[in-house]
Amino acid sequence: MDIGGEELRARVERFTDGLKGSGIKLTHQRVEIFREVARTGDHPDAETIYKRVRKRIPTISLDTVYRTLWLLNDMGILTTIGMQRGNVRFDANIDSHHHFVCTRCGRISDFTKREFDELEVPREVSDMGEVASTHVQFRGLCNRCRGNN
C-alpha cells in the first residue's frame, strides 16, 4: 500500500521544485507534511496527518497542517476526496485514478483503469456543464470488514 522510496523521493522533489521562485517558502513543516501524505496510499484526514507528523516535529500545530494541505491542494500537488470542506481526505496521487470505498470502515483504496478515464459523457451530462474529469467509485465491504462480521 505504501509507496517505494524511489517514487517518494521523486514526488518530494517535484514538490520542492514547484516552490522555487514562487514566493512560497520551503519550510521544514511543509516538507514533512507533504512527505507524510505522499508516502501512503491511504487517504488520511488532517488530524491523522497531524498525529503522524508530530512524531518528527513535536511542536507542529494542527492549523499549520490544515494550511499546508490546502496550499498543496491549491498548487495542484494533491487532491481532496469528498465534498468540499468538512471532513476532507487528502490524496497525493494526482494521476487519474478511481476508488474503492468500504461502506463500513470508510477506508478508500485507489486503483487505475485507463478505460474508466475515458467513459463516454452522455448527452444529458454534457448539457449540464463542461466535464473536466471522470471518477468511478465502487462501494462495498473491504476484506478486513468482511472478516470482522
Place this chain on the structure above:
Amino acid sequence: MDIGGEELRARVERFTDGLKGSGIKLTHQRVEIFREVARTGDHPDAETIYKRVRKRIPTISLDTVYRTLWLLNDMGILTTIGMQRGNVRFDANIDSHHHFVCTRCGRISDFTKREFDELEVPREVSDMGEVASTHVQFRGLCNRCRGNN
C-alpha cells in the same frame, strides 16, 4: 429538476407505508421533512431542508431535521452523498444513478445510465473486497458557473 406530483405522492406513500406497524411513529414533522427531500432533484444539506420545512412548520427545530434524516437513511428511504458525517447531502433518489458535480458551486445533479451500473469490476478491485454498487461521477463546471466567469 423537480419531481412531478404523481411520483412525489408515490414516494410519500411508500414512506408512510414503511412506517406502519414498525413502532416508528408517523408525525407531521417527519412527513414534511421527507416530502421536502423527495420533492427536489437537488441534494440539500440539513440546514437547507430545515429552512424549507420551516415555512410549513415554523416551530420545527434543526435537530429534529437531523434526527429524521438519519432515520430515513437507516430505513433505506434515502441516501447520503459524500463522506460519512460532516457536511452530508441527502438524496431521496434511491434508484441506481450517477452524478455530475460542479467543482465551483458544489451543485450535484443526477443522471441515470444503465451502462454505468454494470461496469466490469477489475480484478484489482475484487481483490480489495466485495463490491456492492458502482457510482460514476463527472466533475466540471456547470453551465451557470461557466457563465459567471
Place this chain on the structure above:
DNA sequence: ATCCATGCAAAGTGTTTGCAGGTGG
C-alpha cells in the same frame, strides 16, 4: 396510558482566523 418524538439548550467535532513572534531567501 404508554412509548416515542419534539424542542430547547448545551456540548461536541472538525476547521478556520487574527495576531505576535520567528524564519527562510
Place this chain on the structure above:
DNA sequence: CCACCTGCAAACACTTTGCATGGAT
C-alpha cells in the same frame, strides 16, 4: 532585511446529545 510562516488561542460552522414536555397509536 522583509515578506512570508508558524504556533497559539479564540472563533466558527456544523452536528449530536440529555432532558423535560408534548403527541401518536
